[in-house]
Amino acid sequence: MLSPAVGNVAAVMVGTEGTRLVVLRGNSASGKSAVAAGLRDRFGRGLALVGQDNLRRIVLRERDRPGAANIGLIDLTARYALDAGFHVVVEGILYADRYGDMLDQLRADHRIPTHSYYLDVPFGETLARHATKPIADDVNESQLRDWYRPRDLLPGGTETVIGADSTLEETVDRILLDTGLAHLPAVDR
Numbered sequence: 001m002l003s004p005a006v007g008n009v010a011a012v013m014v015g016t017e018g019t020r021l022v023v024l025r026g027n028s029a030s031g032k033s034a035v036a037a038g039l040r041d042r043f044g045r046g047l048a049l050v051g052q053d054n055l056r057r058i059v060l061r062e063r064d065r066p067g068a069a070n071i072g073l074i075d076l077t078a079r080y081a082l083d084a085g086f087h088v089v090v091e092g093i094l095y096a097d098r099y100g101d102m103l104d105q106l107r108a109d110h111r112i113p114t115h116s117y118y119l120d121v122p123f124g125e126t127l128a129r130h131a132t133k134p135i136a137d138d139v140n141e142s143q144l145r146d147w148y149r150p151r152d153l154l155p156g157g158t159e160t161v162i163g164a165d166s167t168l169e170e171t172v173d174r175i176l177l178d179t180g181l182a183h184l185p186a187v188d189r
Helices: 032-043 052-059 069-083 096-109 123-130 141-147 168-179
Strands: 021-026 047-051 087-092 115-120 159-163
Touching: 021 032, 021 096, 032 047, 032 087, 032 115, 032 168, 047 052, 047 069, 052 069, 052 087, 069 087, 069 096, 087 096, 115 168, 123 141, 159 168
Parallel strands: 021 087, 021 115, 047 087, 115 159
Antiparallel strands: none
16 A cells, blocks of 8 residues: 555555664765665664665666655655565655655654664765765766755654765764664574
């Protein structure tokens, strides 16, 4: 069943009492994908990565726009994985004005508290990090500037802001501890 954010009227509780839901948001090159990969590497099997770029750009080959199909697909994928007993990390730029309603509903429907993080990286650091990425030649500074939204936080103060001074290892450690994943066993699937 689809969530209210994508068309239905009734909310459906999602996940189990043991599943963890983590949302990682931030601008391009803020470290979201690296943090998500670090969480999976440290945790092991049983942690699903629901990446906006993969679902939007690869699966659907869709532009990021209000009301786009990837918003519902991210929601459905996260819900399916949670209901199947996976811990889930949803990661992407996930602009607040486009994805906020879906993320709010997903958080409200998850059986236990969701942990949301916003990786806050200044534009200058974004440029430096972007230069090290494989897509650096395909995306120029002007495009990055167009995409960049300083502190695009979700309303309600639900996100923990992590600054550019937090190393990848520190960020992964913090999220593992905050969410309780550090004390849970990986699942042999």
